[in-house]
Structure formats: C-alpha cells, structure tokens
Amino acid sequence: MTSLPQTTTGKKLGLVIDLDTCVGCQACAVSCKEWNTTGYSAPLTDHNPYAAEAHGVWLNRIHSYEVNPGSGDSGGMTVNFPRSCLHCEEAACVTVCPTGASYKRAEDGIVLVNPDTCIGCKLCSWACPYGAREYDEDDGVMKKCTLCVDRIYNENLEPEDRQPACVRACPTGARHFGDLGDPESAVSGLVRARGGFDLMPGLGYRPVNKYLPPRERRASPKDSAAPAELVAMSGADSAAAGDGVFRWLDRILTR
Amino acid sequence: MHPAYSVLIFTTASGAGYGLMMLLCLFGAVGALPVSPWFGAVGFGLSFALVTAGLLASTFHLGHPERAWRAVTQWRSSWLSREGCMALITYVPSGLFAIAWVFLETQGGVWAALATLGAACAFLTVYCTGMIYQSLKTIPQWHNEWVTPVYVILGLASGALWLNLLLQAFGAGRDLFGWMVVVLLLAGLLAKFGYWHSIDTAKPLRNPGHATGLGRLGRVRQWETAHTQANYVQREMGFHVARRHAHKLRVYAMLAAFIVPLLLSLVTIGLGGGVLATILAGVAAVVSILGLLVERWLFFAEAQHVVTLYYGAESA
Numbered sequence: 155m156t157s158l159p160q161t162t163t164g165k166k167l168g169l170v171i172d173l174d175t176c177v178g179c180q181a182c183a184v185s186c187k188e189w190n191t192t193g194y195s196a197p198l199t200d201h202n203p204y205a206a207e208a209h210g211v212w213l214n215r216i217h218s219y220e221v222n223p224g225s226g227d228s229g230g231m232t233v234n235f236p237r238s239c240l241h242c243e244e245a246a247c248v249t250v251c252p253t254g255a256s257y258k259r260a261e262d263g264i265v266l267v268n269p270d271t272c273i274g275c276k277l278c279s280w281a282c283p284y285g286a287r288e289y290d291e292d293d294g295v296m297k298k299c300t301l302c303v304d305r306i307y308n309e310n311l312e313p314e315d316r317q318p319a320c321v322r323a324c325p326t327g328a329r330h331f332g333d334l335g336d337p338e339s340a341v342s343g344l345v346r347a348r349g350g351f352d353l354m355p356g357l358g359y360r361p362v363n364k365y366l367p368p369r370e371r372r373a374s375p376k377d378s379a380a381p382a383e384l385v386a387m388s389g390a391d392s393a394a395a396g397d398g399v400f401r402w403l404d405r406i407l408t409r
Numbered sequence: 410m411h412p413a414y415s416v417l418i419f420t421t422a423s424g425a426g427y428g429l430m431m432l433l434c435l436f437g438a439v440g441a442l443p444v445s446p447w448f449g450a451v452g453f454g455l456s457f458a459l460v461t462a463g464l465l466a467s468t469f470h471l472g473h474p475e476r477a478w479r480a481v482t483q484w485r486s487s488w489l490s491r492e493g494c495m496a497l498i499t500y501v502p503s504g505l506f507a508i509a510w511v512f513l514e515t516q517g518g519v520w521a522a523l524a525t526l527g528a529a530c531a532f533l534t535v536y537c538t539g540m541i542y543q544s545l546k547t548i549p550q551w552h553n554e555w556v557t558p559v560y561v562i563l564g565l566a567s568g569a570l571w572l573n574l575l576l577q578a579f580g581a582g583r584d585l586f587g588w589m590v591v592v593l594l595l596a597g598l599l600a601k602f603g604y605w606h607s608i609d610t611a612k613p614l615r616n617p618g619h620a621t622g623l624g625r626l627g628r629v630r631q632w633e634t635a636h637t638q639a640n641y642v643q644r645e646m647g648f649h650v651a652r653r654h655a656h657k658l659r660v661y662a663m664l665a666a667f668i669v670p671l672l673l674s675l676v677t678i679g680l681g682g683g684v685l686a687t688i689l690a691g692v693a694a695v696v697s698i699l700g701l702l703v704e705r706w707l708f709f710a711e712a713q714h715v716v717t718l719y720y721g722a723e724s725a
Binding site for chain 1 (some may be wrong): 471472473479480482485486487544546614629631634637639640641661715719
C-alpha cells in the first residue's frame with residue numbers, strides 16, 4: 155500500500171552525515187555498490203563497465219561543492235557532500251507510486267521498493283527532490299538505498315557489522331547510523347550538539363537523515379599559532395642566522 | 410525533464426480522444442448530433458481508437474508493461490493510479506452509450522444519463538493526467554495551477570476539431586460546432602499564454618545553497634562532479650531545452666496547435682459545407698495534433714527539476 159503508514163513504532167532509522175569530516179574518498183559509495191549489487195537490490199547494473207562511457211546504478215553519490223563567503227577574506231571552503239535516500243517521513247516517492255511497490259515500513263521508517271511489483275514507470279524518481287532513486291534499465295525497476303535492511307537486522311553478521319555498508323566503510327567516521335526517532339540515541343545527540351539540518355525543508359518531505367554542517371573555520375591568524383604578521387629579524391637573531399657575508403649583503407640590499 | 414515520446418503520444422492522443430468522447434456524449438445526449446448509427450460508430454470508433462492507442466503507448470515507457478494492471482490499486486494516494494482507474498472506468502458508460510447509439514439507435518432516457526456519466530468520467534481522466542504533473546512539488550514549472558486546466562482545455566479543443574471534421578464529412582456541419590471549435594482554440598491559446606507567462610515570471614525558488622543546506626555559509630557552487638558519466642538522474646531530470654530554442658518552438662506550437670486550425674475553422678464556417686470544408690477541417694485537426702505534440706514536448710523540456718541543483722544548476 156503506497157499510503158504512508160498510519161501507525162508507526164516511532165522508530166526512525168536513518169543516517170547522520172558529517173560534512174565537516176567527510177573527505178570525499180568515495181569509500182561509502184564503493185562499499186554500498188559492493189554490498190547492494192549482491193543484496194536486496196541485486197544487481198546494481200553497470201553499462202560498459204570497462205569502457206570510457208561507463209555508467210550504472212549507484213545508490214550513493216558523493217558531490218563536492220565550493221562555498222564562497224563572498225567577503226574576499228579567507229573562510230572559503232570545499233565541502234564533500236554524500237547524497238543518498240533520506241528516508242523521508244512524508245515520502246512523496248511512496249505516495250505517487252501507482253502499484254504499491256514503493257512503501258515506507260511502519261516498524262522502522264525505511265523506504266523500500268518491491269522489485270517484484272515495480273512497473274518501472276519512474277514517477278517516484280520525478281517526485282524525489284534529492285535524486286535518491288536510480289532506474290535500472292536492465293531490470294526495468296527502480297533501485298534505491300535500503301539502509302542496508304539486509305545487514306542491520308542480520309544475525310549472521312557480527313554485531314559491529316550490523317549497520318549500513320557505507321557507515322561501516324567510512325574511514326573518517328563521517329557517517330552515523332541510528333534511530334532518529336529516539337531523542338536519547340547517539341545520533342539524535344549528535345544532531346542536537348552540532349546543529350544538524352534537513353535538506354530543503356521547505357518542500358515538506360521531512361527527511362529523516364540529517365546533515366551536520368562544517369565546523370567554523372579559524373578565520374583570523376590570531377586564532378591559530380601563526381604570527382599575526384611577519385617582522386624583520388634583527389640583532390641577535392640576525393647574527394645567529396648568518397655569518398658576515400650575509401650581514402654585509404643585508405646591509406647592501408637595505409641601503 | 411526528458412520528454413519520453415511514449416508519454417507525449419499518450420497525452421496528445423488520449424487528450425484528443427477524451428475530448429471527442431466528452432463532446433459526443435454531451436451533444437449526443439441532447440440530440441444535437443446526427444442520430445445515424447454510422448456517425449455514432451465512426452465518432453466513438455475514432456474516440457476509442459485515440460484513447461486506447463494513447464493508453465497502450467503509455468505502457469511502452471514502462472520497465473515492466475506486463476505488470477501495468479497493478480497500477481489500478483493505489484488510487485487512494487497516487488494520481489497516476491487514479492488516472493489508470495478512471496481510464497478503465499470511462500470505457501463502461503461511454504461504451505454502453507456508443508452501443509445504444511450504434512445498435513439500438515437510441516440516445517435518450519437512461520442512455521442520455523449514461524452519456525452524461527461518460528462525459529464526466531472522460532473529464533476526470535484528463536483531470537487526473539494533469540494532476541500527475543501538477544502535484545509534483547519537485548518541478549516548479551509543473552507545480553503550477555495552469556497545468557491541469559491546460560490539459561483539459563487542450564483535450565477539448567483537439568476533440569472539437571475532430572468532431573467538426575466528422576460532422577463535415579457526414580455533411581452535417583453546423584455553424585454552432587464551427588464556433589465551438591473557434592472558442593475552444595482561443596481558450597486553449599489564452600490558457601497556454603497564461604501558463605507560459607506564469608512560468609516565465611516566476612522567481613526561482615531555490616539555489617544550490619538550499620539544496621545542500623550550505624547557503625548560510627556562503628555562495629555554493631559545484632566544485633567537482635560526483636561521477637564521470639551522466640547517471641539516470643541527470644539523463645531523466647537534467648534534460649533542458651535552451652531558451653532561444655524554446656522560444657522558437659513556442660511560436661511553432663502556437664501557430665500549429667491554435668492559430669492555423671483557428672483560421673481554417675473560420676474558413677470552414679464560411680464555406681458552410683462541402684468537400685473543401687471537409688478537407689480543411691481535416692487539415693486543421695491534423696495540424697493541431699502536430700502542434701500539440703510540440704507543445705507537449707516543450708512542457709517537458711522547459712520543466713526543471715530541483716535535483717539539478719546538485720548537478721551544477723544555479724537555480725530551480
């Protein structure tokens with residue numbers, strides 16, 4: 155049923171992505187591809203994988219943006235920006251689905267596609283503002299992030315591996331998985347402490363996943379160990395720096 | 410948005426088919442059309458052919474057309490599902506009315522009531538088509554209150570052109586229907602102008618700063634693409650026609666869909682009837698369909714999805 159679940163457990167599983175520590179290494183994207191091409195969404199088809207025009211289905215895309223404060227001074231930065239399904243509470247991709255293949259789970263809020271009933275009309279991808287859904291031309295169905303539903307409850311895996319592949323792979327700990335419906339959870343704490351935000355909240359889809367903003371950069375030299383300005387060396391320092399020849403050169407050049 | 414040809418053909422053909430169906434039902438019920446079974450057979454035959462061809466074409470872009478029947482199940486939430494349901498339901502009252510007209514040679518009484526129901530169902534089907542697009546908040550050019558009225562008016566205008574052709578061919582042309590075509594084409598032209606004016610003057614709602622949430626830190630610009638080759642999202646949602654091409658195509662669409670058929674219809678009214686009037690009515694109907702295909706292509710190509718903000722678009 156593509157109506158959103160009326161009764162839920164209050165559990166909202168999702169990711170918290172730290173834009174401060176993400177280094178844009180693509181490990182999450184690769185790990186996601188590797189797990190999901192054999193998991194729930196298998197296969198994640200590639201076309202011309204060994205040719206110049208290689209393209210295919212990936213559920214996780216890592217962008218890179220330049221942020222320019224515009225005042226001319228330092229403070230500009232590049233921000234690596236992982237983008238995947240946000241498992242929205244008001245998931246329009248679910249409600250537009252004509253067949254019931256797209257659904258939001260009542261028990262944990264994960265948004266999934268049933269590959270056996272999806273007709274491949276692509277309307278869900280039109281309804282998603284975040285580009286989270288990718289159509290598999292070979293399979294003729296829509297693919298999307300499953301929040302690794304086949305890992306997080308998988309008792310055949312070690313407890314520490316029961317989290318999404320992207321989270322497990324991140325070398326800088328920029329991705330956090332947990333229950334955002336529980337105010338006491340570690341991820342909810344992170345969102346509170348770091349000012350986690352929604353992407354395009356004005357659209358009203360209420361994403362579960364949150365992004366943590368880059369921390370404030372040290373903008374002025376005073377905030378760092380560097381000297382405020384470079385001063386000419388003189389006296390003892392200068393003597394220690396060189397012998398007579400350099401002192402003579404210095405005198406000639408400063409005349 | 411990428412214009413899928415199956416969807417362009419579907420909305421144009423079924424729009425004309427449902428428009429014709431609405432007019433046949435309404436004017437047939439009040440006895441304003443020729444009662445000849447042949448007229449009913451050809452009229453409803455053409456209407457059902459256009460509608461059915463359109464519906465079949467719409468399944469061509471599906472990944473799994475054999476599962477299309479599943480699309481009637483989610484009418485509670487999905488406009489696409491509602492459209493599918495209404496398309497199927499519409500066959501019943503309009504089909505029964507067509508049977509009465511052709512085989513029982515009657516259009517009054519309970520059949521007139523069925524005809525009214527058929528017209529209402531055909532109207533609702535086109536309304537649902539429009540709402541599929543208008544309900545998408547992700548595409549500002551579609552999330553616009555002109556969208557659904559334009560779909561309905563263009564369907565009616567297109568259907569009226571085909572009805573006028575049939576009447577001329579059966580030697581039953583009447584000024585009333587000629588003027589109806591003119592009025593509907595003018596209404597279509599005005600509605601389309603209204604739509605274009607609305608999307609041209611709308612302020613862009615969002616920029617990459619909104620999409621990434623980084624706007625509070627400064628101006629956000631794409632630094633490096635996320636992948637080397639275009640992905641599905643870019644191919645499907647990133648298609649955008651250049652403004653100067655769009656302008657030219659708008660002129661062609663206006664001329665072909667509205668202005669040429671309008672002038673031809675006026676000439677047809679002047680001629681009153683005859684072979685030439687029939688030919689001109691036919692040319693008007695065909696030229697208008699071609700113009701509507703251009704109009705429908707533009708409807709997609711001028712629509713910009715907000716996801717493009719993640720891929721270098723400066724506003725959406």
